[in-house]
Amino acid sequence: MRDAAKDLYEQGYIPIPLGLDANGYAKRPLIKAWPLLPHNWEILKALPWKDAKGIGLVLGNGLEVIDVDNAELAQAMFAYLFRRMGSGLPRFVWTVSGNCHIYTRPSESAPSRFFRYQWGDTQVGIETKAQGNQVAAPPTPGYTLADPDAEPFFCKTIDQAAAPLFAAMGMVLLDEERGGGYPKPWAEQVPEGQRNKSIYVEAHQLREAGIELEAAMTMLKARFQNDYEGYWSHDMEKTIRSAYRKGVVEGAWGHVYERDMHHKLGFCVECGREQLDRIHEGHSWDACRDCDKPAERYAPDTTPFCDDHGRVPEA
Numbered sequence: 001m002r003d004a005a006k007d008l009y010e011q012g013y014i015p016i017p018l019g020l021d022a023n024g025y026a027k028r029p030l031i032k033a034w035p036l037l038p039h040n041w042e043i044l045k046a047l048p049w050k051d052a053k054g055i056g057l058v059l060g061n062g063l064e065v066i067d068v069d070n071a072e073l074a075q076a077m078f079a080y081l082f083r084r085m086g087s088g089l090p091r092f093v094w095t096v097s098g099n100c101h102i103y104t105r106p107s108e109s110a111p112s113r114f115f116r117y118q119w120g121d122t123q124v125g126i127e128t129k130a131q132g133n134q135v136a137a138p139p140t141p142g143y144t145l146a147d148p149d150a151e152p153f154f155c156k157t158i159d160q161a162a163a164p165l166f167a168a169m170g171m172v173l174l175d176e177e178r179g180g181g182y183p184k185p186w187a188e189q190v191p192e193g194q195r196n197k198s199i200y201v202e203a204h205q206l207r208e209a210g211i212e213l214e215a216a217m218t219m220l221k222a223r224f225q226n227d228y229e230g231y232w233s234h235d236m237e238k239t240i241r242s243a244y245r246k247g248v249v250e251g252a253w254g255h256v257y258e259r260d261m262h263h264k265l266g267f268c269v270e271c272g273r274e275q276l277d278r279i280h281e282g283h284s285w286d287a288c289r290d291c292d293k294p295a296e297r298y299a300p301d302t303t304p305f306c307d308d309h310g311r312v313p314e315a
Contacts, residue, residue: 002049004139008057009041016044017052018136025096026054026140032215034058035132035186035206036223054140060131060186064110064158066102067135069125073169074100078146080168089146090153090161093135096142101135103152104161111185117171124171128158131186132205190228196239199224203243213244 005015014037017030030048037043037058059065068074077100081089091103112133115126129135138145155161166173185202199220206216217240224232 001052001055001139002045005044005047005049005052005055006041008055008137009039009044012039013063013137014039014044014058014061015137016056016058016134017047017049018054018056018140019051020053025136025142026052027056027136029056029134032211033219034134035060036219054136054143055138056134056140057137059129059133059135060109062105062107062109063152064104064106065129065133065135066104066158066162067127067129068100068102069127070119070122071098072122073119073124074098076169077102077165080165087147089150091150092146093137094144094146096136096140101137102161102165104158105152105154106157106161107155108157110158116174117166118174119169119171123174126162126166128162130158132202188227195224195228195230195236198228199236200239200243203240207244213241216240216244 001017005017008015016034016037018026019028019030020026021028030051034056035058039061057063068077074094078092081092093101093103095101110128110130112130113128115128117124117126136143153161185198185205187198190198202220202223203216206219207213211219217237220240221232221236224236
């Protein structure tokens with residue numbers, strides 16, 4: 001994998017080694033501080049490539065991805081782009097689930113967002129992934145480049161790249177999930193009035209990336225000193241620890257979900273999948289929805305909940 005990572009590095013990407021997630025797919029970063037890695041091969045080559053099952057590409061810094069979560073729509077988009085652009089097709093990757101990633105290089109960055117569209121008789125999810133995210137990429141098993149020589153689409157913003165394509169597909173926007181007043185993560189400068197919310201959202205994103213609490217604490221303290229206005233205090237540590245226990249999620253989808261009600265969050269003792277379900281009077285789950293094995297639960301609390309999927313969004 002390291003040789004393939006070197007090739008991707010030379011193309012201008014920041015590659016990271018991936019391990020298997022609970023579903024057996026190579027999507028989980030093997031290192032803790034991947035969001036902060038520079039484009040420097042002396043650092044990247046020292047990562048644990050011998051244990052890698054796949055390669056991820058760090059997003060942000062001029063690289064953003066349109067993530068299409070519907071296989072039929074992905075095929076329709078590819079057919080349209082191929083007819084219109086031919087040999088000028090942008091970097092288009094088929095994913096392990098049969099969906100697609102369309103790579104862009106915008107000159108102006110944007111936060112990650114999730115959209116719901118109506119496409120014919122089907123509702124589909126589209127995510128624009130940016131700073132603080134990573135995507136599995138070829139030669140990761142199950143991921144294939146439509147054109148090995150294709151480059152990301154250069155544009156002013158990722159919306160500028162996406163809008164004409166979505167219109168050509170006849171997609172109708174239903175809604176956009178936003179952060180309910182929470183600032184976008186990883187801003188270059190964070191004003192004093194947004195310190196708590198910003199560090200809260202960023203801590204959740206690190207948690208969703210599998211970064212342990214103490215490592216996140218070190219990373220965010222260093223970022224605070226460089227990019228935040230004001231002074232580090234014990235309250236900042238309390239905010240980060242709170243983000244690792246409960247609250248909003250700023251993670252794989254790049255959106256904040258909050259529910260003012262009680263849920264139970266736990267994990268399956270067999271396959272390790274997180275479980276999240278509503279508590280109804282006289283009814284709650286007690287088995288994994290994936291492998292039907294017993295599921296251990298944490299105490300009821302106000303925990304992250306996605307109305308569409310009934311659980312915390314996954315990478």
